Amino acid sequence: MTTANVRDVAALAGVSVGTVSNVLNQSKPVSAETAKRVLDAIDKLGFVRNDAARQLRVGQSRTVGMMVLDVSNPFFADVERGAEDLLGEHGRPLILGNSGESTARELAYLDLFEEQRVSGLLITPVGSVQRRLERLRERGSPVVLVDRHDNAQTFSSVSVDDLRGGELAAGHLLDLGRRNLAFVGGPTEILQVSQRARGAQQAALERDGGRIRMLELDTMRAEAGRAAGEQLLALPAVDRPDAVFAANDLIALGLLQALTRAGVRVPDDIALIGYDDISFAANAAIPLSSIRQPAREMGRAAAELLLAEIESPGRTEYRHIAFQPELVVRESTAGR
Amino acid sequence: MTTANVRDVAALAGVSVGTVSNVLNQSKPVSAETAKRVLDAIDKLGFVRNDAARQLRVGQSRTVGMMVLDVSNPFFADVERGAEDLLGEHGRPLILGNSGESTARELAYLDLFEEQRVSGLLITPVGSVQRRLERLRERGSPVVLVDRHDNAQTFSSVSVDDLRGGELAAGHLLDLGRRNLAFVGGPTEILQVSQRARGAQQAALERDGGRIRMLELDTMRAEAGRAAGEQLLALPAVDRPDAVFAANDLIALGLLQALTRAGVRVPDDIALIGYDDISFAANAAIPLSSIRQPAREMGRAAAELLLAEIESPGRTEYRHIAFQPELVVRESTAGR
DNA sequence: ATCGATGGTTAAATCGATTCACCGCACTCG
């Protein structure tokens, strides 16, 4: 029980295999009449092109690989959607791998992508895979970094200006008249986190806002935010901040829960702002102000950069697109 | 600039290509000494197996395809993780496609999977693709349905007992002493939704709980829940339900927002329970009771069924695994 | 009438890994 191949189609249509291929790929003109005969034969036999054979001959797959840190984080899910949309418009399927922040899984996926000879790769790297990525590119699969600054300037990339994002968030809180700010964020080794913190401090400096209390967490998850909230509540009243900037929305939601359950009024007693503007921010009990990152657009832009490299190989100039974050004001920081 | 292939490796190691293949696949015993020579050669040349050539020869890919309705829905993201984990343990990569509930995209991905000759397919179908799936299977790619009942009994499947889930949720509300229930859910064409509703009605019948008010929405998103909440608030006080069962957590979160902003106390005035137990349910301002579906386990189970079919083709007996939902009580339905 | 050009089609070579029939060789068993 084997499935039909081009030869079968050619036989039934009474043409050569070359002609079938020409119909399939429009690589050469074919008369309308023969084209119809071929298409009929394809239909009758239920022929479906064997992509492996095509790839083997052409030397490259049409699919693009993508590695994200965590599909279940809505931010990455949106980036993925943006990329998938754009690539879909160009008839290129996307293979998604999620590393789950594990270096081992990341390497396993890189092996896979290399064996598959993907036509390109979008990646938010977790380990130090610089050399691997360079090798991938040498072998004909260009690479675009997503949401990672590329110090060495050796790859195209898209990113968001996290410094500015931090500035926007803290600046907004300060503009509300709050003076006792706290920053609550995940491990500072994550570049994004430290940039957001630095941006916040800059804003404080510019506006004479005094020192910002720093609360370092070891994850970016809601549970950590809840714990941080309890920590804040334990502070003596004079020390308690009147505004909190959370390094992402998950943390902010955890904080919000801890605060409201303790009877603290948001925003009256403590104003709260998050980061990422995931959909759950707008849908929280007290709609959460946040810093919006244009996730979908970032995905699209990364895919565009990649397509450009795929289609004009041999270029050695890499582009960097920095998106500007945007302040979204909701109830959690409404004026008093 | 072409990359090394088995022939190059064979030449450098001083063996035949057959031997290289045997080393690569352990298909035949190779003496330790020659194996080492081959591995060294692979290393020196930076050889990476061309998967297209392998697939062409073998007739099938090792990768498994998966179609989900929406990656950004945390429930599906978890199912995906479960499947990916198990398949990863068997060295099988997963290609993820999300239909976004669009029939056109679903068909496009099915074409792709068919061209790729995936070794199997996990799918939560959106359109009526029964015939397509049967064809896929005839061509050697077994199919397992995820979270969809299969009336025709022609595919293996995993699902959750939604009838029981509805019963659990409504039963819990009734046990709290509430008597004026409302069910708020997405389009009833979705089997899951109507099953949950039926389960709820059954519980009411059993416990003499009277009629349940039905509010039909056209999406399962938080915005729809918010709108439904406003609708409930507009009801005259006597008609207003004292307990609401939402068809999923997103809707419940939307409801929670609308209710709390209007000053309604949850659970005192209105008790609220959702469905799915996504992580945001536990992290809501008022932690949300919910019906937990074992998403990860479902993904694993589906992958197991699929592997079984892949490895023993020609079996014609299909298995169905029904998971039992579980009631998770949190503050939103705490006793008064 | 001859030469090019053009549009349409063909046949054979090609991509790279796997497989299978077969080959030595050493060793054992009856």
Next chain:
DNA sequence: CGAGTGCGGTGAATCGATTTAACCATCGAT
């Protein structure tokens, strides 16, 4: 002593689509 049997290993055939050189009419221009 001859047949049988493992073990390591070989190399040609194979999978199916694409591509390229070549070919053949037909037509217009010179």
